[in-house]
Amino acid sequence: MAVAQTTQTAEKASPVAGNGAGPSGAVKIAEFTKEQELQALRQMLLIRRFEEKAGQMYGMGLIGGFCHLYIGQEAVVVGMKLAARDGDQMITGYRDHGHMLACGMDPKGVMAELTGRRGGYSKGKGGSMHMFSLEKKFYGGHGIVGAQVPLGTGLAFANKYRGNNAVSLTYFGDGAANQGQVYESFNMAELWKLPVVYVIENNRYAMGTSVTRSSAQTDFSKRGISFNIPGSQVDGMDVRAVKAASEEAIAWCRAGKGPVILEMMTYRYRGHSMSDPAKYRTKEEVDRMRTEHDPIEQVRKRLLDKKWANEEDLKKIDASVRAVVNEAAEFATHDPEPDVSELYTDVYR
């Protein structure tokens, strides 16, 4: 009985219900220039091809432990990054490879961390879920669901303390949105008017538990209401909508008005992690998202429709992205493991 009800509700909830409204509530439609479309395409393709390769390498036993792929959600991080500026920080949970690539981190270093090699961003000591780049302002890569939310709020605290006008982009999922520390953070962020955009990547499933089975309030953009934090739902499959909402949210933060919540309506095509057969959703649901809402196909279609590119051009882009990913995979396969002396380094300084 309960199960049947849940299924019905899930059917009703459209994954792309968002309108891209920012804190002001105004609906934004952001047309991209040709260059912006091409940039978004390259970045999203890089993430997708990288993740496909990571999945393949996991299957070959080159990547161990947990490996959470970002396939399907590419428009979220790419759209956000297009609106951010140098100095803005990014922090997220364990589904983090896409965020790192969007921050401009070297795919070789990311892949080598996945394979646990010395050339990885954490010298092979962090793995898929724990990678950082202070240079690129990427603060991890956190394996405990929700823990990155106070940490990202702390980055915003540092921005305000220093008066440097930077904004913290703090990402978490619909699952983490039910953690208590998220609301402790919301309270402090609004109380102290901290410059933080809380980006809730609602991919509809916290591992195998759907939003409707786990959340009393399934509209996560409303989760800040009791703290007076504005929020909006955004079509997280459309990179243009993400960028528009992100621009407005970041501007709100930079103006000293405090935090903003953006709920990105998105979808992951793969299982929660590599070992998840994803039996909790139908094949049709996944197929529908892939064929009707794919973030990359949307850009490709616009480029072709507007005659800004032809199939040949797009093939070339794909080939160049594949070359980058293959180079990363090659490096990550042959880079040596960390020297045994690294066991005891980096515990203290």
Place this chain on the structure above:
Amino acid sequence: MPTEILMPALSPTMEKGNLAKWLKKEGDTVKSGDVIAEIETDKATMEVEAVDEGTLGKILVPAGTNDVAVNTPIAMILADGEDASALKDGKPAAAPPPKPAEAAPAAAKAEAPAPTPAAKPSTVQAPAVPVALEPEVPEGTELVTMTMREALRDAMAEEMRRDPDVFVMGEEVAEYQGAYKVTQGLLEEFGARRVIDTPITEHGFAGVGIGAAFDGLKPIVEFMTFNFAMQALDQLINSAAKTRYMSGGQVQVSMVFRGPNGAASRVAAQHSQDYSSWYSHVPGLKVIAPSNAADAKGLLKAAIRDPNPVIFLENEILYGHSSPVPKLDDYVLPIGRARVVRPGKDVTLVAWSMGMTYAIKAAEELSKDGIEAEVIDLRTIKPMDTATIIASLKKTGRVVTVEEGWKQSGVGSEIAARLMEEAFDYLDAPVMRVCGKDVPMPYAANLEKLALPSVAEVVEAVKAVTYR
């Protein structure tokens, strides 16, 4: 060149699986993301997605095949422009599938200088941590008697004057002047930007402090008491202690978590607990527990400057105790160095924080009976100054530890274990531990007294190990 599709592993432990079904047939066009087959193990069914684009040239393992080893080629994909002639013998032009998991360590071995059995990770020696020497206090230095509370406040104020990145946050630290008045006067001097009242939200503000430290600030996070820090334990351990390591040394968490620890008086089980051993278990943390005003000042200043996360355990009862503090411009003590407080030849007493009050009184009692106890104030729980304890043991042959914490897995247990491992031959008697009793702290005055260690118990333990 045709691309092989290999039998994938669903998990790092999977070695083989069944090829249940092909969803594409030879000659079909495939693109990235297309599901081409289904595989099964005893645990799950999983789809195999194509990573490369082209035409499914040849199926090498037919549907229904059981026990296909991971990494076996199961099909070949032809790229644009290739035809089936590239598939002679049904084998790829490429080399047989690599065994990367093995190939890689081999590469690592080649790099390592002269690999010997001793080079195995399990036998890699932890580097010795150098500890600075106790600074000399110049002769004639004025000693100012002050409470531990004032010493802690002065330490914070001095460091905040010295470094604009240092700030204090916690419950009631600013306008209320500190729940235990440790932050008295700081708001007036440094303002609300650097002395920050938080909501009652330990998990959250500990995380906010750590996030600020990620970005290079040097927070002092006050817990009203360490009992409440249990709410923040995940952030302290998973975010503060481990991030330097997990980031390969990139991200530093230079900060202090401080506040009263251990039993106060008549506040019962949830507010009376000693966390010394809890935090000392965790690599990446330093743990300090001073017993007097001078150590409190010198070690808190050191903790604030330390590039690592430091757990600084104070004690509510000791806040009001006065003792002399050297009047110096910059009195900083080394973290990780114990101090011999009272020399003796018959037995070594090791204590810290509140435990020192029992140890010192017991030593005075014992002296009346002709037993001279050497008393060591450990001061830092982690890293532990084992060398000072062993040097004393070599003189006395006997050690008794004193702590308010529970016995099992306590700091005393750690000291006993280290002495067995590193100085067994010098022990003339078993190490004895005087600890808090193995019960939640009772409220009734008589029971509370029984639950805590006592001078009498220390005296008794010493008599046992000296066979008197």
